[in-house]
Amino acid sequence: MDWLKVILISLLWILIQSEEDCVHRPPTPEEVVFDVKLDNDLNFTKRSVHEKLRIKTIIDGSIRNLPYSHQTLINTLVNEAKAYWENALKVKRSVASTIRLNRQCVKNMVMYAQGSRYCSENCSPQTRCGDFLIPQNHLDRCYYYDQTTGQLRSSGQAGPGVANADFILYVAASSSVKCQQAKTIAYAAHCQQEIVLDRPVAGYISICPNAVSTRSHDRTQLLSTMKHEILHALGFSAGLYAFFRDRNGMPLTPRSPNNNKPYLIDPTYKFYVWSDRVMKEVVRYGWKTANGRKDRNVRLIVTPAVQREARRHFNCPTLEGAEVENQGIYGTSVTHWEKRLFENEVMTGTYTQNPVVSRVTLALMEDTGWYQVNYNMAEELEWGRNLGCDFVFKSCMDWMDTHPPPSMDMHPFCKEVRGGLLKTDCTRNRRAVGFCNLVEYSGPLPPEYQYFTFTSGVQWSGDYRRLGGAVELADYCPFQQEFIWKENNVNARDSRCSLPGNTPQGSYNLYGEYYGADSICVNHGAMWSLQACNRLIQPKHSGSGCYRYECSNTAGLVLYVNGMSYQCLKTGQRIRVRYVSKYYLHDGYIECPYCPDVCQERGVLCPKEVVPYDIVNNVQDLYIPCSAKSYLYNSSGVYLLFIVNLLCTLVYYFNS
Known part of the structure; x- marks a missing residue:
């Protein structure tokens, strides 16, 4: 019955795209306590100097209710995320280094007198920061207006506060309503701001317990989520844009x-309205869709450093700034970069793949007026780099139509519809296997997001209005995306080449793959075939895989398939690979990438390309495995691949 067990297990595997949403909701003025006094005597705008940001984490007791392995993981990743921002940002600091937070007021009734904040009636007995109850010893005295005597008073004792800190981060585990929303891992916001420059000095991050996973391939996602959410609390938030200052400390x-x-509060979203020196709305004329051309309004952060870095990244000297997300509620829109233009930037509104903190995000933190930025901490954002003004000013339909392959490069978009055969490809940097996320939805997309017609060059016989990329926030533009395998609704492995745990095991390793630190994605020149007991079996997914590689000045690029080495002599060279495993006779090709693209970062100078030669010898000596055990594994493997592809197609239709 072992063969039946293998088949049943195979039914539990589903291939899906990885996508997690941010549910950051900017706090309203009533939810923020203002005017925390850090130092009454120091004029921050002129006399203070920048020092390394110090974030003090306060762990809530709710974290200790989690399994020990989850506690350890959260503590480790929070510290890693904290350390990243401490190394990336410097803050203006006074001699005093203790923060005493203000108390909340009863009914949030606040008044100002003699340049200070007072509660109109009295202080609340408790002060909260998001889901976190702030300890009394972190709080200052209560300052209030005594309505009986008409005098300004204070009561109680000031706590010792939090020493050696520039920002207090309260960390909690919460099973709140937000955590019950699909795909939510964590959420965060600021809760108190200081009096001189309005810089946030306290905030919280709430981690959804059910989203915590100790699997190695989930670690990157959880860490990037923590970096993302902490940055919302430090400054990247629609609730803080109106408090940004110029380099002289003057409000924008x-x-x-x-x-x-600020003068105005948005009547709908209840936060302070920023000026057009921070964010501006502009028109993109002649925006192309399948329904013709129409003008489109977009919003951009237009502060000086953001404008400089956006122009530099896209190689577009007339770009006004960096476009922000146009979809979702305020919490997704406006508070994140536009997914279509910044796909895997850590501060887009949904996690999809390989998140990086770009110079554009660091530039926004510089433009808050609160931080000095260490640009050496920026990570490389390949998406959109040097693609020019057409990429940012025009729709993805325009880009795809004016960059048809093979004569031109359509990257980063694609036009291959998911069908019966799952065709995988390599991501641009060859760090992962991916596939084009162009799918059919259950109904027509909104007209402004319809990009395909019968003249689009897409092989499709259905309703073109239902075709779109699987990531909504990317304006439904289709692109090559990494993916994950799920088993019992739990992430089992993903498609990144660098993780050893992603190597398929046993009969599931159809292409001789190896995942590890020295692996890259390589395309297959053609579909592979498998043989067992004189039966020819064609896999239901094909196109690329991850393989170990070496670089040398003499041999150039060498690829390893099933432990055997294959030297690449020329870009695009197709090398035939044949070998026998315990389960199959494997027969296929690998296609050599451009050697400098792979080896240059290792400091290797690739040799001159030469005419390839046939490196496969004695192929007649290979036998076809035909034991009962191998045949049963083979059958289950084929069943697995068919079911995976079928379920994957159905998942997209119904989830959309």
């Missing part, structure tokens, strides 16, 4: 003389 948004706050 005009202030009321009564309370030194």
